[in-house]
Amino acid sequence: MSQGSDVVLQRLMALHPKVIDLVLDRVWRLLEALGNPQDRLPPVIHIAGTNGKGSTLAMIRAGLEAEGKRVCAYTSPHLARFHERIRLPDGPISEEALMAVLEECEAANGDAPITYFEITTCAALLAFSRVEADYVLLEVGLGGRLDATNVVAKPALTVITPVSIDHQQYLGETLGEIAGEKAGILKPGVPGIVARQEDAARDVIEARAEAVGAPLSIAGQDWDAYEDQGRMAYFDERGLLDLPLPVLIGAHQVANAGTALASLRALGVGDAACEAAVTRAEWPARMQRLRTGPLVEQAGERDLWLDGGHNAAAGVALAEALGRLPDRPLHLICGMLNTKDVRGYMAPLAAVAEHLHAVEIPGEAATLSAADTAAAARDVGLEASEAESVSAALADVPEDARVLICGSLYLAGTVLRENG
Structure with missing residues (x-):
């Protein structure tokens, strides 16, 4: 309501x-x-x-x-x-x-x-x-x-x-x-x-x-x-x-x-x-591990993370942080705004991720299309496919993977709302 x-x-x-x-x-x-x-x-x-x-x-x-x-x-x-x-x-x-x-x-x-x-x-x-x-x-x-x-x-x-x-x-x-x-x-x-x-x-x-x-x-x-x-x-x-x-x-x-x-x-x-x-600091959607909620239940054995960084410097920081986690295949679910340096953000992540699932950001007029997001990922050497939603993308990720939902604070907000 x-x-x-x-x-x-x-x-x-x-x-x-x-x-x-x-x-x-x-x-x-x-x-x-x-x-x-x-x-x-x-x-x-x-x-x-x-x-x-x-x-x-x-x-x-x-x-x-x-x-x-x-x-x-x-x-x-x-x-x-x-x-x-x-x-x-x-x-x-x-x-x-x-x-x-x-x-x-x-x-x-x-x-x-x-x-x-x-x-x-x-x-x-x-x-x-x-x-x-x-x-x-x-x-x-x-x-x-x-x-x-x-x-x-x-x-x-x-x-x-x-x-x-x-x-x-x-x-x-x-x-x-x-x-x-x-x-x-x-x-x-x-x-x-x-x-x-x-x-x-x-x-x-x-x-x-x-x-x-x-x-x-x-x-x-x-x-x-x-x-x-x-x-x-x-x-x-x-x-x-x-x-x-x-x-x-x-x-x-x-x-x-x-x-x-x-x-x-x-x-x-x-x-x-x-x-x-x-x-004691708390700051959601900054390399935040999701531990409860419908998406976590859907994820099953997959390790689910969320981050709202969206520029080239954030991509570098994120790749560094992901590289320090225990070894698991990394899959990205990514949605970005069309005002951002998409390739600059993705280039560092291409070195640590196996695949990117591109989504649009629900309700955002300035969202980059899933097709354009996937194309940008391929441009920097990252295998990519398109998905209708975060949930649909998650269903397509192997069971043993680490999954990072990323690319925009607006996407992060949508995920946090929908995940309760």
């Missing part, structure tokens, strides 16, 4: 013809009409980057909550329900509270054009301004400089996770141009934590920090994190932490954990909270 908030969200989608239109004028106008809730937030940690934003945020949240802090978090996109995007200290926003802030934003905005992401971001800021909390974690939607979240004058901390090529149609063609957009969240006098970057990205971020007067703490220079004999080592000027490997799987999660720990140390948390950051 449709919830009231779903009806309002459908109406909000019609307020602006473009899904993405990167300017801040409409956001400032609506925030002013709402009484500027962005100026009444608990201390804000603002997180930008191409890959690892969500995982890093989840680890920072786990660390802060282990210290007894009350934390709000804003993330996107959602997987199963919109309510996941607006997380209050006691969990995802309730249907009643979500309806209230959405309708308040709708009334304040009237018929003026505003994108769905902009008006729902304003709703999140309004919700956060009205709860007792110690921190708000804000994940950038796209880019940084002109993102709807970039409205807090003086955050407590800014964080930039690894920058790679993605969303070129909005952020620029080169790594430097894209890094410049991400670096737009840096603020005068506000400490910035920077994950390990390619030189072209790091140079731009450092130049921006110098221009605005933002002190940086940079991976490989001021702190570092790495795997060591089945454990994770983190060190900075305060000393060395010897920790378990992150509960989130993959070498890239050790790097993300390092960024989270550098952020937590900048906020002054203790060692126990740092350990909780890596052992």
Whole structure:
């Protein structure tokens, strides 16, 4: 049954013809009409980057909550329900509270054009301004400089996770141009934590920090994190932490954990909270093993995993993580959007997978056809076939296989909803 908030969200989608239109004028106008809730937030940690934003945020949240802090978090996109995007200290926003802030934003905005992401971001800021909390974690939607979240004058901390090529149609063609957009969240006098970057990205971020007067703490220079004999080592000027490997799987999660720990140390948390950051973080659809539900029952002896990464850097990280699992034949069930670098994503996976079953993403206008997805896989040397659905693809996979459903957070969300 449709919830009231779903009806309002459908109406909000019609307020602006473009899904993405990167300017801040409409956001400032609506925030002013709402009484500027962005100026009444608990201390804000603002997180930008191409890959690892969500995982890093989840680890920072786990660390802060282990210290007894009350934390709000804003993330996107959602997987199963919109309510996941607006997380209050006691969990995802309730249907009643979500309806209230959405309708308040709708009334304040009237018929003026505003994108769905902009008006729902304003709703999140309004919700956060009205709860007792110690921190708000804000994940950038796209880019940084002109993102709807970039409205807090003086955050407590800014964080930039690894920058790679993605969303070129909005952020620029080169790594430097894209890094410049991400670096737009840096603020005068506000400490910035920077994950390990390619030189072209790091140079731009450092130049921006110098221009605005933002002190940086940079991976490989001021702190570092790495795997060591089945454990994770983190060190900075305060000393060395010897920790378990992150509960989130993959070498890239050790790097993300390092960024989270550098952020937590900048906020002054203790060692126990740092350990909780890596052992208690939860972030669905990032190398997530599915253990219950109808799809798992259908899978039988097959080993079933889910991941929402969708660009070339995510493909590299995924192939590395899959290569570390106990040896089983790997079959991919893949659906992607037509805006992504499909071959760039698949090329690293071709080295570890035996076969790809291509599907369309249900209900997504921008889905790549199964035929085009399969063709892209063959282009990079991966045997591929088409399937009507995830379930149909799964039925076609050998019983002894490991199965990874992958290629898009939208596909991951569909799987999580349908799998209960």
